[in-house]
Amino acid sequence: MIDFFGIVTVNGAYIVIALVILLIVCFAMIITILCKLKKLTKRYEEFMGGRDGRTMEELIKSKLNEIEDIKLKSFKNGKDIAELYEKMEKTICKVGLVKYDAFNEMGGKLSFALVLLNEHNTGLSMNSMHGPEGSYVYVKEIINGQSYIALGDEEQKALDMALDKNN
Secondary structure, eight states, rough: OOETTTEEEEEEHHHHHHHHHHHHHHHHHHHHHHHHHHHHHHHHHHHTOOOOOHHHHHHHHHHHHHHHHHHHOOOHHHHHHHHHHHTTTTTOOOOEEEEEEESSSOOOEEEEEEEEEESSOOOEEEEHHHTTEEEEEEEEEEEEEEEEEEEEOOHHHHHHHHTTSOO
């Protein structure tokens, strides 16, 4: 029996058992820490890839420069795309075509009405009439999907087709 300052008396066997348990817990903690250290060392070596601190710093700087270049190119691409969209609004993107026989005796549907419109439904209507005496082409302006000059039946069908009214 061991007497601690006359206050507590403890059997020596209990102290040895407690120290053995504490020792086992410490060994378990050491093994756990060593396993985690091994994983961390492996990840560090994969990250470094055999590089020293100086080359790693250069690698990081070069990657940061690449990121800056990508940001500048992305900004320029955004501006270019916006400019292209602006130009696309003015280009012909809607088409309507109706072939017909202007003079019933000709046959073959050699005449046609063609409507070409941009995104704002502005463009032109072209009517080509093929007959025995020759061909005639008439062009009418289309603004906001309407012509201020009366359209023939075929021209109106082509305009409706371009405006996607019948499709």
